[in-house]
Amino acid sequence: MVEKNHMRLEILSKSTNESFARVVVAAFASQLDPTIEELSDIKTAVSEAVTNAIIHGYEYNEGIVIIESTIEGNRIEIVVEDKGKGIDDIKKAMEPFYTSKPDLERSGMGFTVMETFMDELIVESQLGNGTRVKMAKVFHSLVDKE
Amino acid sequence: MRLSTNIVKDYLIVAFEGELDHHTTEEARMKIDSLYYDNNLSNMILDLRKLNFMDSSGIGLIMGRYRNCKERQGDISIVNTNPSVERILRMSGLLKIINMYSNIEEAIDGKRGE
Numbered sequence A: 001m002v003e004k005n006h007m008r009l010e011i012l013s014k015s016t017n018e019s020f021a022r023v024v025v026a027a028f029a030s031q032l033d034p035t036i037e038e039l040s041d042i043k044t045a046v047s048e049a050v051t052n053a054i055i056h057g058y059e060y061n062e063g064i065v066i067i068e069s070t071i072e073g074n075r076i077e078i079v080v081e082d083k084g085k086g087i088d089d090i091k092k093a094m095e096p097f098y099t100s101k102p103d104l105e106r107s108g109m110g111f112t113v114m115e116t117f118m119d120e121l122i123v124e125s126q127l128g129n130g131t132r133v134k135m136a137k138v139f140h141s142l143v144d145k146e
Numbered sequence B: 001m002r003l004s005t006n007i008v009k010d011y012l013i014v015a016f017e018g019e020l021d022h023h024t025t026e027e028a029r030m031k032i033d034s035l036y037y038d039n040n041l042s043n044m045i046l047d048l049r050k051l052n053f054m055d056s057s058g059i060g061l062i063m064g065r066y067r068n069c070k071e072r073q074g075d076i077s078i079v080n081t082n083p084s085v086e087r088i089l090r091m092s093g094l095l096k097i098i099n100m101y102s103n104i105e106e107a108i109d110g111k112r113g114e
């Protein structure tokens, strides 16, 4: 069992930071000795949430995206937060293929990817105040080895 | 991300290497579209074998190229052998409308790869 650990990362809403953010979280997650597939799931989910903060939350304006992660036992929790425009209808936003920006060639798959690749997904948002995406995943590699 | 492009007959062959996300799709989109239209091509093959990361931005990029090719009555296909890339392609439903092959030759011949 891995002891409880926590990290917090603050980045500017620039698209170059998308790869930076997912690599940092993946490096943090590696303490749990995940499989390559589990690590790839984490990276993809973080990438989706951070990209959403940049494109939709801040609509390409400058803002701060905060990424926090906590590991405990064989579970990782990841929170991605922006102080951007917020989501009016969360239920609709989470529907597969729904996008508010089809002109930018978005596919509307971001939340579906997060939901599929992670075990838990909670989206909290307030119009004008920002969005907080909380995800969690349980790694099975540690348990399987014992 | 590295992008190598090649024109064979009326095929634009695009090989991606590295990570395809929101940041890297922007440049890839411009490069692919200008080659496709400037050379008046109709078909496209997207070779994803050397990608080690792709998220929904890649899905959007492929969907957009699919639309462009259909508009010209052209064909688009994907070459891929990477399981994590395949997982997200399948999730998005793209593999229901675009054929996936395991190498370029099969994609040109239009034979379904195993």
Ligand SMILES: Nc1ncnc2c1ncn2[C@@H]1O[C@H](COP(=O)(O)OP(=O)(O)OP(=O)(O)O)[C@@H](O)[C@H]1O
Pocket: A048, A052, A053, A056, A057, A058, A082, A084, A085, A086, A087, A093, A094, A098, A099, A100, A101, A105, A106, A107, A108, A109, A110, A111, A112, A131, B056, B057, B060
């Ligand atoms: N951080 C956010 N701030 C404001 N709106 C958001 C945020 N994240 C998501 N949304 C809204 O939810 C919708 C769905 O998000 P999702 O990630 O599923 O699709 P997308 O980003 O539009 O497309 P894709 O992720 O496939 O490129 C977005 O179109 C947007 O309207």
Ligand SMILES: [Mg+2]
Pocket: A048, A051, A052, A109, A110, A111, B056
């Ligand atoms: Mg998205």
